[in-house]
Amino acid sequence: MKLELKDVAKRVGAEMHIHETNLVLEPGEFNVLLGATNAGKTTLMKLMAGLDTPTSGSVLFGGVDVTKTPPQKRSISFVHQFFINYPHLSVRDNIISPLKLSKMSDAEINKRLESTVDLLRLGPMLDRKPHELSGGQQQRCALARALIKDSTAVFLDEPLANLDYKLREELRAELPAIFADRGSIVVYATSEPAEALMLGGHTAALNEGHIAQFGATSDVYRTPINQTAAEVFSDPPLNTTSVKKFDGRIHVNETLSWPAEGVAKSMQDGNYTLAVRPHFVSPTGHGDSAVELSGRIQVTELSGSESVAHFSMGSGTWVSQANGLHPFKVGEHHHFYLDSSKCFYFDSHGQAVR
């Protein structure tokens, strides 16, 4: 059963929380809703799940209009960002509570409980209360309750955001495997582009209540159709500057220009916005397409395997992200090399040139 949103919009007071949205989610797909805080991820999910009703438009489940159907009567599961379990029930009762309500036979309940518990490694905790578990275990308990129902659609609202780093890595690696071969629609909200890339599937880039782009995750990442989608799907933030194209060259200012390449070659002369991901701006140059930039280092972040430098470029600030450790000094001028073949160009309406 596929899940369809038709012109779904949500207005609260005078504010549009979700602008008219059309979306079709296919069964068996892992879908990521990617967007910053307040982009409308949770609202959109609640509209899909029936926990909130749209101001206009309709939600269809397998072709049937369920806009007015309460969540109790839809075959859905929902996992919240905060670990929500029934505090007064044991882990076992928490997990089987949706099945108890559906009047399933005890044998079937036990069978499902066993396989779900195995999958989420909750075996030894069944008789404890949720507050006696660690954060990761509590969230696994919530996941188990969502999985045991075998729902048509499973909604995961930033399920890993409140876990510490190690647990997040662990659970994130498990998630796609857990949902594989279930045939249910999975919708996963996250604010981290890296997480969307790791989870794969399809991604909807969400910004201020608009879906900027929806498609296969790698497509959305590699070929954003507009500037918003590119910005949503970039961490550290995208580098942008306005450029002019004429004489077959891209001009940033009087002194900085380079020959147009790729899509830029065939685009008409005029004003564009250039955008490039930070890891295509590196402190070491390579290849023919490398364009030398120069800027004063403002902030540097070094992690074990990569260096991030924020430097001033013209009136703005650019970010460079490179593998390895580079000895940047704040305040010093440094050369960076832009890979001109990896640039995105957007017209005055923010649409990508292709």
Next chain:
Amino acid sequence: MKLKSLAPILYIIFLMLPIYWLLSMSFKTTNEILSGFSFFPQEWTLENYAVIFNDPTWYWGYINSTTYVLINTVISLCVALPAAYAFSRYRFMGDKHLFFWLLTNRMAPPAVFALPFFQLYSAVGLFDTHIAVALAHCLFNIPLAVWILEGFMKSIPKELDETAYVDGYSFPRFFVTIFMPNIKAGIGVAAFFCFMFSWVELLLAKTLTSIDAKPIAATMTKTASSAGYELGLLAAAGCLTIIPGAIVVYFVRNHIAKGFAMGRV
């Protein structure tokens, strides 16, 4: 160390003295009470208690009081639970004003409402019934219960409600089997305060009753005027009146501490 513990000990003695005096009086004969000053009963007697347990005008006072207090507690909670849920979960027009207005009912002295209630209940034939007193006490107990419960309910995330709906719980089922167990401390505290305020309230209870539903507090004051000074008997009645409150406090003492910690009560 001795000096440090002296202050609280003195304070507790100061607090307990009237209760001790009441207790000791209840075991004395009225003659002994009137004849002089003594710390212990010279002549122990259970006569005062015997009178109370054998004279229907006395023990019916307790039965009447307990009846309307329990009715009131049940009504208050049944009304306050959904009301508090609405206040804690939904924003609606005038919700804050309504909440404030509810609380102001608690602040007005009961005397203000005695006359309208008397007139109203007499007109509809509720005068001198338990339900009349119970309903009258709802006026200040429901706002209080709503206020206490709302504080407890607010600490339960709205996501719990949503999770239950997604799991298939209908609203009533969720409310009774999931929500109420999670705020049972709040329900306990609210029940305690309803019980207590209804138990100690005298003016409305006295005004709205004459014989059939006469509360114990009214019996005590009336006996004092009609049958001379039966001080021993009054003291025994006083001791018995303290007991129900003490029992209820004992059961909810931990929850009250929690209620204080949560900024309500």
